[in-house]
Amino acid sequence: MPQFELSSSQRTMLSSLVNTAQSEGAPVPAKAIASAIDREPGTVRNQMSTLIDLGLVEGIPGPNGGYRPTETAAEALGRESVDDPTMAIMTREFDRVSALVDDIAFTNVHHPTTCRARIQFQESIRGLEEGDAIAIGATPNAELLLAGVIEAIEPGRNRILLDISQLEASSL
Numbered sequence: 001m002p003q004f005e006l007s008s009s010q011r012t013m014l015s016s017l018v019n020t021a022q023s024e025g026a027p028v029p030a031k032a033i034a035s036a037i038d039r040e041p042g043t044v045r046n047q048m049s050t051l052i053d054l055g056l057v058e059g060i061p062g063p064n065g066g067y068r069p070t071e072t073a074a075e076a077l078g079r080e081s082v083d084d085p086t087m088a089i090m091t092r093e094f095d096r097v098s099a100l101v102d103d104i105a106f107t108n109v110h111h112p113t114t115c116r117a118r119i120q121f122q123e124s125i126r127g128l129e130e131g132d133a134i135a136i137g138a139t140p141n142a143e144l145l146l147a148g149v150i151e152a153i154e155p156g157r158n159r160i161l162l163d164i165s166q167l168e169a170s171s172l
Contacts, residue, residue, distance in 0.1 A: 004054060004076040012037050012156040013047050014056060015077055018069045019124040027066035078157065079122065091135045101136065115164040117146065125158050144169060
């Protein structure tokens, strides 16, 4: 797998493009990316030309054109390409949301009083904020139920750090 040194801005734009293209299934205009990440369309177009040169993005001309991520884009973001993704049910402040969870890594499960997990999503986590109480589960493979408070958010990587207050195996 090739290594890419992306700036924070490039990573955020590429992540937004991958998220939008995955949900829309069509080329994504610079205007849509700019709106999602609060930047000017011209800035997005300039960065996209660099990402095209790196082979991470494909430019699609025409009135319905825009940008489409290449297969290498997910790798550059540290995401796995999932052919048949499984939704995990997530609740935020008692509102139910479907979320594509890519990976859950427990960062300090051996600590006697704290347990944290780094959760990677396949889609934008734009609506989440530090301090939000969330619950996820049952996870597709391990059938775990986990609940806690968001400690940190990495929006360009679609990751959160969750301080887990409850973790249990599902009895489904």
